Amino acid sequence: MEIRSQEFKKSAHIALHDAKLQRALGNLKAGFPGKRAAAVARLPEFDALRDQARDLKNHIIEHLDLYLEEFEKNVIAQGGTVHWCRTAEDARKTILEICRAQDAKTVTKGKSMVTEEIALNEYLEANGVTPVETDLGEYILQLRNDHPSHIVAPAIHLTLDDVAEAFHEHHKRPKSDDPAVLMQEAREMLRKQFVSADVGITGANFLIAETGSTIICTNEGNGDLTQTLPKTHIVVSSIEKVVPTLEDMTLFLRLLARSATGQEFTVYNTLSTGPRRQADRDGPENFHVVLVDNGRSDMVGTEFQEMLRCIRCSACMNHCPVYGAVGGQTYGWVYPGPMGSVLTPQMIGIENAGLLPNASTFCGKCEEVCPVRIPLPKLMRHWRDKEWEKHLTPAAARSGIGIWAFFAKRPALYRMLSWSSNLFLRLVGGKRGRIRKLPLAGGWTDFRDMPAPSGKTFMQQWQERKS
């Protein structure tokens, strides 16, 4: 996927003026947060579960190698294969090789953000394998040659009309904007693909070390067909998804559904454990797990380690006022919202994504709702530290802070600075009490007035009263 994170401001401008997108974002804001709040209210132990989940994730990350090896051992014991891929490139090649070994022409795909991260679709297509997205949202995006704007609801930026238009164009049927008709159309189109696909690719919400199982949580059931019908099932997963036991998995499932959509439980929770056994009525003949590192193990032991706790629930973006204003595509790469503002710089370099961790007021809402208590504002601030160290902070901002800090470290001079600014603003404000236009403060006065100081500085007045 093309990286456009450094166009954040330009994209934000467009997004803010896109009436359709704003309507779609309004729906998101009206939906998910309220449902989450209601689900949380129904589960008194929710916060205690969050603490447990945080601690367990910390433990897992400390012992990531051990749990991944146990997972591999058990996948093999069940008759499957595990592939360790350090980079996105390794992962793409590995997946293509598996497809080629099966002589695959078509692969069906369940929803998976990590395959977006490694740009799998483009790669498969370029190499003669046709990927078909089977998640409804992803299917729509594929028809439109579009990318997800949200990690759980990938087509949330589209309206019903956009979907009707895309279906009409690609399915060559009369245009309908009845959701039921559209759904039926998609089913018919996809059914053929499910049956004819040679390989099915899914992601994984969790990997279970003790059994060598993987699990996907979906609300459509498409994932089940994707992984049971083709001869070969490939699970693509990032390494931090491993959990020790099935019991541990249930802790995360309880948090995931509530945090994401406010459901008590996702509709389909499908475990895959190895290929089909003799007594099984269906299932794939081959079972592969592709483990993707892609920079994650580099985060262990750094100030960004806590980000590896993320279970991709999307609560942080659903509640983020910045995401809510500009939508996911403005972030310019795969992962949007607060979690993306921490992950993206790690994966594509802070020099290509510096605007993301800066696009936050640090209001802290994301951290407040994160089920695994990731201190997202603190981690975004750490990226700003990195920018500062590497001299990537824009020159004007850097020298501005430098000059200001020079004064702030000299109380007597700082008094004079406050005194003169106060006087200046009072003169400009006159008796009106506010200023409509101020040179060099266009960012402020283009959109709002600036209240003028109500009198001399406090320090002046305090001094006068004391003497």
Next chain:
Amino acid sequence: MANPRPRVGLFVTCLADMFRPEVAFASVKLLELAGFEVEVPKRQTCCGQPAFNSGDRKDSADIARQTIEAFDGFEYVVGPSGSCIGMLHHYPELFVESDPWHQRALDLKARAFEITSFLALHLDMDKLSSSFTGKVTYHDSCSGLRELGVKKQPRELLSKLPGVQISEMEEAETCCGFGGTFCVKYPEISNRMVGNKSENIRATGADTLLGGDLGCLLNMVGKLKREGIEVKARHVVEVLADMLDSPAIGEAEQGV
């Protein structure tokens, strides 16, 4: 006889100093009402948050050391801003644990309070009286709310004033879009956020907006004024201290 009253160092905050001295005077008055002796250390400047949030840890640490020294010896450090006091609470993060400043930063953190939470702990609320009358709505500023747990305290204090009627706005806990340098780095997004906020304020029908942080208040007042919405705004301590003589934030002087 020695003065038995515990000493509070007032952390004035840059914005109260420069834009709204009434807020600092009101704070002094309330702290004295609560039985404290209030001093204003001269060596204080800014809490350092602009540097901290820009990634400039060196200047942040220098400013932190200066603030720690300025407030040495006070039993409490109190300021009329959740954001600035929240920053004081971040100071320990600026020093490695083996650095003696780390301990001093922790010590400051333990003594530093946002004014409404401090008053809720130490003031006999029956002593409050104010000539204010009107319908108010309260914006919960992010840092105070999420870093310091300021939510009930200002409302509890206000509930002691018979003239105050509170009408809560929708999304009172949603960020107003100020965010320090955010509002100038991302002005259009900030504008959208404060636009949503002013709409929620308007919808309450309140005549006065109250809050505990001048940064947010200046932002919201600026937007309300620009949109011609007739809602006045004050820092909550002005109402609590009955210091209502000067015009509300951003209002013209009487008779203009």
